[in-house]
Amino acid sequence: MDYHNLVAIVTGGASGIGAALTAELVARGARVVVADLDPAATDTAVAALPEGPAVAVAGDTSDPAVIDAQIAAAEKHFGPVDLYFANAGIGGAGGLDATDDQWATSLNVNVLARVRAARALVPGWTERGSGHFVVTASAAGLLSQIGNATYSTTKHAAVGFAEWLAITYGDAGVSVSCVCPMGVDTPLLRPERPVDDDEALMLRTVESAGTVLSAAAVAVTVLDAVARGEFLILPHPEVLDMYRGKGADYGRWLGGMRKLQRVMRGTLS
Numbered sequence: 104m105d106y107h108n109l110v111a112i113v114t115g116g117a118s119g120i121g122a123a124l125t126a127e128l129v130a131r132g133a134r135v136v137v138a139d140l141d142p143a144a145t146d147t148a149v150a151a152l153p154e155g156p157a158v159a160v161a162g163d164t165s166d167p168a169v170i171d172a173q174i175a176a177a178e179k180h181f182g183p184v185d186l187y188f189a190n191a192g193i194g195g196a197g198g199l200d201a202t203d204d205q206w207a208t209s210l211n212v213n214v215l216a217r218v219r220a221a222r223a224l225v226p227g228w229t230e231r232g233s234g235h236f237v238v239t240a241s242a243a244g245l246l247s248q249i250g251n252a253t254y255s256t257t258k259h260a261a262v263g264f265a266e267w268l269a270i271t272y273g274d275a276g277v278s279v280s281c282v283c284p285m286g287v288d289t290p291l292l293r294p295e296r297p298v299d300d301d302e303a304l305m306l307r308t309v310e311s312a313g314t315v316l317s318a319a320a321v322a323v324t325v326l327d328a329v330a331r332g333e334f335l336i337l338p339h340p341e342v343l344d345m346y347r348g349k350g351a352d353y354g355r356w357l358g359g360m361r362k363l364q365r366v367m368r369g370t371l372s
């Protein structure tokens with residue numbers, strides 16, 4: 104697939120992986136709706152790109168009205184949407200102390216935003232016989248995230264939804280990809296605000312698990328793999344062996360994760 108003149112929406116497009124995806128899409132000749140929460144940050148992200156191929160739509164991407172506004176902006180400025188990068192995500196909150204409100208927010212942003220976007224786009228794509236839905240999940244959606252129950256659970260759900268979408272609509276011409284990185288150098292992994300012990304445990308574990316990639320490198324990997332029609336996109340290839348190890352012997356894998364958690368907890372005290 105050649106991205107030239109294709110029309111894309113990238114959620115979480117003002118920061119990190121989303122901003123890098125946007126820049127790489129524009130560099131490859133695509134036209135992009137940059138969607139993010141904060142209007143000023145979203146405008147600034149668009150202003151940093153060459154003039155013309157990108158427009159900003161601000162708002163909570165788990166809100167169906169905001170998803171409709173993203174699609175309307177794409178159609179008004181560029182044409183029908185070819186690609187949707189359901190990328191916006193939040194780290195969520197720790198363990199059993201996470202409140203129902205915190206669970207609801209995580210589910211909304213990390214899972215239901217993806218469901219609602221697919222609901223809005225996939226029927227038109229099946230009529231047209233083409234369309235690409237790209238879910239940014241995480242290696243935590245295949246393995247787990249030490250220190251963070253909401254993130255682990257919602258990222259598994261994001262992988263599950265992407266799988267279901269690929270099975271259900273693949274024969275109708277809809278291509279689905281699921282991006283599962285470990286550490287990527289973005290504000291999500293390296294926040295400037297203070298963090299509590301659970302978050303410190305989570306962030307330190309990700310930092311120590313493998314190479315922290317640049318968002319720009321991840322964007323190149325993702326766009327190349329989407330162009331090849333690949334479902335599972337692993338910017339850290341070693342995740343495949345970890346995932347195989349989990350499937351081959353769940354008990355052994357759980358033991359290894361508990362050991363890793365003990366070691367990482369020890370580094371905090």
Ligand SMILES: NC(=O)c1ccc[n+]([C@@H]2O[C@H](COP(=O)([O-])OP(=O)(O)OC[C@H]3O[C@@H](n4cnc5c(N)ncnc54)[C@H](O)[C@@H]3O)[C@@H](O)[C@H]2O)c1
Nearest residue numbers: 115118119120139140163164191192241286287289290291
């Ligand atoms: N950075 C990592 O190490 C890493 C690893 C694996 C997966 N991921 C995933 O990659 C995706 C992008 O994360 P990132 O690392 O670039 O983080 P980031 O914090 O740099 O960017 C996320 C962006 O999403 C936006 N966002 C959050 N909630 C939103 C909402 N409701 N509506 C619209 N925009 C919203 C934020 O404002 C932010 O600009 C996330 O889904 C994250 O879970 C990140």
